[in-house]
Amino acid sequence: MRLISIRLEDIRRFSSPVRVDGLQPGLNVLCAPNESGKSTLFDALQACFFQLYRSKGAAIAALTPHAGGAPSVTVEVETPEGRFEIFKRWLKKPVAEIRSGGRVIAKADEAEAWIAALHHGGGGGADAGPAGLLWVRQGATELDQNIRNAQSAELARRDLLDPIAAEVDMVTSGRRLDRVLQRCEEDLARYHSGTGRPKAGGPLALAMAEVEELEARHADLTRRSTLLRDDLEARRRIKKDLAELLGAEAQAERKNLLERAEAEFQAAELHAGKLERARDAVGLAAMKCDQVADRQRTLVQARQELDQAARAASESAVALEGLRQESEAADATLQAARTADQAAEEAARVAAAQVQRAMRAEAAAAQSQRRADLLASLARAEKLTPRIEAATRAAATGPDAKALRRLEAEADRLTHLRRSFEGAAPAITMEHAPGVRDAVRLDGTPLREGRATPIPGGAVLDLEGLGRLTITPGQGQDDGSALRQAEAAFARALAELGHADMAGAAKAAADRERAAADLSELRLELAAEAPRGLDAQRAEIAALPAPEEAAQDGDDPADVARAQQEAEIAAQARTKAAQALEAARAAAGMRREARIKAEAAAEGAAARLARARAEVLRALPPDTDSREGGEAAAGEDEDAVNDRVARAEGALASRLTGLVAERDRLQQAHDALKQDAPDLEAARITLTRARSVCEGAERDIAAKRTAQAALDSTIDLRSGEGVEEDLADVAERLEAARTDLEHIRFEVAMLTRLRDALRQARADARDRTMAPVLKELRPLLRLLWPDAEIHFDDRILPTHLSRNGQQEEIDLLSGGTREQIAFLVRLAFARLLAGSGRHAPVILDDALIFTDDDRIEAMFDALHRQAGDIQILVLSCRQRAFRALGGTSLTIEPDGGGSGPA
Numbered sequence: 001m002r003l004i005s006i007r008l009e010d011i012r013r014f015s016s017p018v019r020v021d022g023l024q025p026g027l028n029v030l031c032a033p034n035e036s037g038k039s040t041l042f043d044a045l046q047a048c049f050f051q052l053y054r055s056k057g058a059a060i061a062a063l064t065p066h067a068g069g070a071p072s073v074t075v076e077v078e079t080p081e082g083r084f085e086i087f088k089r090w091l092k093k094p095v096a097e098i099r100s101g102g103r104v105i106a107k108a109d110e111a112e113a114w115i116a117a118l119h120h121g122g123g124g125g126a127d128a129g130p131a132g133l134l135w136v137r138q139g140a141t142e143l144d145q146n147i148r149n150a151q152s153a154e155l156a157r158r159d160l161l162d163p164i165a166a167e168v169d170m171v172t173s174g175r176r177l178d179r180v181l182q183r184c185e186e187d188l189a190r191y192h193s194g195t196g197r198p199k200a201g202g203p204l205a206l207a208m209a210e211v212e213e214l215e216a217r218h219a220d221l222t223r224r225s226t227l228l229r230d231d232l233e234a235r236r237r238i239k240k241d242l243a244e245l246l247g248a249e250a251q252a253e254r255k256n257l258l259e260r261a262e263a264e265f266q267a268a269e270l271h272a273g274k275l276e277r278a279r280d281a282v283g284l285a286a287m288k289c290d291q292v293a294d295r296q297r298t299l300v301q302a303r304q305e306l307d308q309a310a311r312a313a314s315e316s317a318v319a320l321e322g323l324r325q326e327s328e329a330a331d332a333t334l335q336a337a338r339t340a341d342q343a344a345e346e347a348a349r350v351a352a353a354q355v356q357r358a359m360r361a362e363a364a365a366a367q368s369q370r371r372a373d374l375l376a377s378l379a380r381a382e383k384l385t386p387r388i389e390a391a392t393r394a395a396a397t398g399p400d401a402k403a404l405r406r407l408e409a410e411a412d413r414l415t416h417l418r419r420s421f422e423g424a425a426p427a428i429t430m431e432h433a434p435g436v437r438d439a440v441r442l443d444g445t446p447l448r449e450g451r452a453t454p455i456p457g458g459a460v461l462d463l464e465g466l467g468r469l470t471i472t473p474g475q476g477q478d479d480g481s482a483l484r485q486a487e488a489a490f491a492r493a494l495a496e497l498g499h500a501d502m503a504g505a506a507k508a509a510a511d512r513e514r515a516a517a518d519l520s521e522l523r524l525e526l527a528a529e530a531p532r533g534l535d536a537q538r539a540e541i542a543a544l545p546a547p548e549e550a551a552q553d554g555d556d557p558a559d560v561a562r563a564q565q566e567a568e569i570a571a572q573a574r575t576k577a578a579q580a581l582e583a584a585r586a587a588a589g590m591r592r593e594a595r596i597k598a599e600a601a602a603e604g605a606a607a608r609l610a611r612a613r614a615e616v617l618r619a620l621p622p623d624t625d626s627r628e629g630g631e632a633a634a635g636e637d638e639d640a641v642n643d644r645v646a647r648a649e650g651a652l653a654s655r656l657t658g659l660v661a662e663r664d665r666l667q668q669a670h671d672a673l674k675q676d677a678p679d680l681e682a683a684r685i686t687l688t689r690a691r692s693v694c695e696g697a698e699r700d701i702a703a704k705r706t707a708q709a710a711l712d713s714t715i716d717l718r719s720g721e722g723v724e725e726d727l728a729d730v731a732e733r734l735e736a737a738r739t740d741l742e743h744i745r746f747e748v749a750m751l752t753r754l755r756d757a758l759r760q761a762r763a764d765a766r767d768r769t770m771a772p773v774l775k776e777l778r779p780l781l782r783l784l785w786p787d788a789e790i791h792f793d794d795r796i797l798p799t800h801l802s803r804n805g806q807q808e809e810i811d812l813l814s815g816g817t818r819e820q821i822a823f824l825v826r827l828a829f830a831r832l833l834a835g836s837g838r839h840a841p842v843i844l845d846d847a848l849i850f851t852d853d854d855r856i857e858a859m860f861d862a863l864h865r866q867a868g869d870i871q872i873l874v875l876s877c878r879q880r881a882f883r884a885l886g887g888t889s890l891t892i893e894p895d896g897g898g899s900g901p902a
Contacts, residue, residue, distance in 0.1 A: 231715050776829075
């Protein structure tokens with residue numbers, strides 16, 4: 001079924017007839033302010049389809065206008081059988097008729113039966129049929145909120161799924177499955193409590209307790225037996241180790257090793273001092289060579305720049321003289337062209353004045369029309385001015401794109417430094433021994449098992465049962481100053497923009513861009529109405545003569561053609577003269593510009609020459625001719641300067657040769673010492689190892705003597721306890737208890753597996769029932785949340801939303817999110833209904849009242865996606881928000897025609 005038109009009469013505020021025409025397949029939108037009659041239109045449609053024509057209940061009484069009358073509704077619909085007109089009137093002379101092609105095909109109860117069959121209602125009331133799902137009145141956001149009877153809503157949803165549900169119920173909803181599942185759960189209750197734990201006093205709990213007790217006894221006896229054997233073996237190893245450490249040969253070997261290591265270290269330390277002094281002498285000589293070489297290089301570069309500057313100054317002077325002569329010739333040509341142009345201009349002016357006098361009468365009527373057009377355009381432009389001022393203020397508020405890019409650059413730099421700092425920092429990884437957990441804590445928090453934890457600033461670790469371990473970073477480690485500076489710079493950038501975080505600044509920038517776009521559109525509209533501005537347009541209107549004055553002025557229009565011909569001839573002559581003048585002016589300008597550039601180049605070359613001369617004098621060594629290099633006489637000629645430079649270069653080259661020879665001699669002496677040098681570090685390591693060997697041997701002897709005495713006492717105590725006999729008895733009893741426990745656990749596992757299989761069969765049946773709905777719903781959910789899923793209960797109501805790897809209960813979501821989910825579920829049911837061949841329109845009366853600006857765009861996309869197969873009628877008072885929805889625009893118009901009973 002598709003709606004074509006709707007007519008109302010004597011319904012609430014519509015005491016006079018009104019109608020809505022032009023409803024099309026797909027999306028239809030009726031946007032109007034509050035109290036325009038949108039909810040009245042919705043209630044009238046509900047009454048037409050779901051209230052019997054003889055009804056006098058509260059729903060019909062609510063439609064009656066204050067002045068009284070008989071509420072009547074006429075709805076034109078299209079079905080696969082053709083177009084029909086439904087007419088109903090209540091209270092006074094109630095009528096129900098179905099018309100087709102101008103004739104009545106059903107009346108009274110037959111008409112009601114025809115309407116019920118049309119929407120598959122199966123009975124009266126607004127809750128019946130799919131309309132309970134697809135017609136949403138104002139303020140009803142939840143899936144069942146606009147239906148008085150939740151059971152009726154469930155039946156309406158199940159009505160769409162009956163073909164699938166019937167097949168599933170044959171397998172999973174029989175009493176046999178229920179009886180088997182109940183018996184299985186009763187048997188499991190003997191072993192488990194309601195929480196899934198072993199039942200206290202039950203067979204499983206008793207068997208587990210017995211096994212646990214015997215295992216503990218067996219473990220204790222095993223441990224004590226193992227300890228006795230380990231102590232005997234440890235005492236034997238200690239006696240053997242003491243004999244080896246206290247032997248005369250071992251003690252003499254340790255003493256000789258220490259004496260040799262001390263002698264070798266002293267010799268290596270003495271040679272290292274000589275080598276260090278030789279290395280310092282080589283470094284000093286190299287530093288002197290570098291200083292002389294740098295001074296020589298600076299002097300050569302200054303002399304080269306002086307030569308180049310002198311050549312450039314000479315070339316600039318020659319070029320300047322030639323350009324001066326060319327400029328004077330071009331100025332003379334320009335003066336002659338200017339005289340000819342003035343004569344041609346005067347002739348063209350006289351001809352143009354004649355044309356103007358001839359055209360003045362012809363333009364009088366056009367000026368009157370122009371004046372009227374300008375006044376209308378000015379009025380429209382003045383209405384745009386306050387909107388442009390508001391948009392201008394909004395477009396100047398918030399950070400611009402450049403400021404946002406600087407802020408994003410600071411944020412990227414901060415992120416890079418933080419990752420680099422943490423990546424370069426040392427890290428610790430904890431792997432606990434079996435049976436031990438959370439024994440090491442950092443700042444009160446247990447270390448993560450097997451995962452590296454960065455400690456850029458060191459750390460203090462609490463070792464349970466041992467004490468506290470402090471880790472101090474080395475002096476060469478980055479102290480994080482660059483990271484702190486980046487954090488401070490980012491905070492300053494945010495403060496300068498007046499925002500607390502990056503998201504706020506980005507939002508303000510986006511708002512500014514949108515305001516700028518609106519301002520651009522308004523300015524385009526203003527430019528279309530007043531291209532030169534409002535003041536210019538007012539001035540143009542004021543300059544136009546009044547209609548009476550225009551009618552009295554002007555010459556004979558018959559002379560216009562002759563005057564235009566003469567003016568055209570004069571204009572051609574004027575154009576040629578102007579072209580010649582422009583060419584002369586361009587040539588003169590080019591010559592003048594070239595001369596100015598040449599003058600600037602000559603001045604620059606002279607300045608460069610002076611700078612180069614001063615630089616050469618500064619580069620001379622202080623001892624040249626016994627004068628300071630930078631204090632040469634200002635009037636000294638070029639030859640004298642060149643002579644001083646040549647002598648300075650020779651002196652520097654000679655001095656550099658001597659210094660290089662001295663440096664090479666010192667380097668050879670250093671290399672000879674280095675070649676014969678013993679390895680100081682190796683000698684130090686050898687001495688450290690020798691001392692460590694001697695000290696370690698003494699510590700081992702003392703420790704092993706103490707351990708031997710302790711083992712002797714422990715072995716004497718444990719040897720008389722009879723541990724081995726008790727261990728054999730407990731092992732036999734434990735084996736029997738474990739066998740009994742395994743039998744019980746096998747029975748529990750079989751019962752649990754049977755129960756889970758029965759529950760899974762029931763869940764699979766429900767999933768197959770909901771598969772068509774989910775198929776229609778998934779593409780709509782993707783418009784809001786990628787990879788989102790909706791879970792339904794047995795009443796075919798959404799219970800959970802899965803997104804971003806988390807599952808959330810529908811009741812805990814925000815009002816706007818619940819509204820959007822219910823909205824999408826309705827659209828999915830509408831597509832499912834259309835797919836079954838039972839097309840019904842979707843009617844939404846201000847259904848998206850809690851949806852924000854970003855998500856409402858996605859909801860508009862969902863409406864357009866579904867509108868390809870179904871008819872959707874959207875009623876809303878949010879004119880600005882729904883301006884971007886699109887679709888066919890509808891209005892409520894007065895209707896002068898009649899549509900009473902035939």
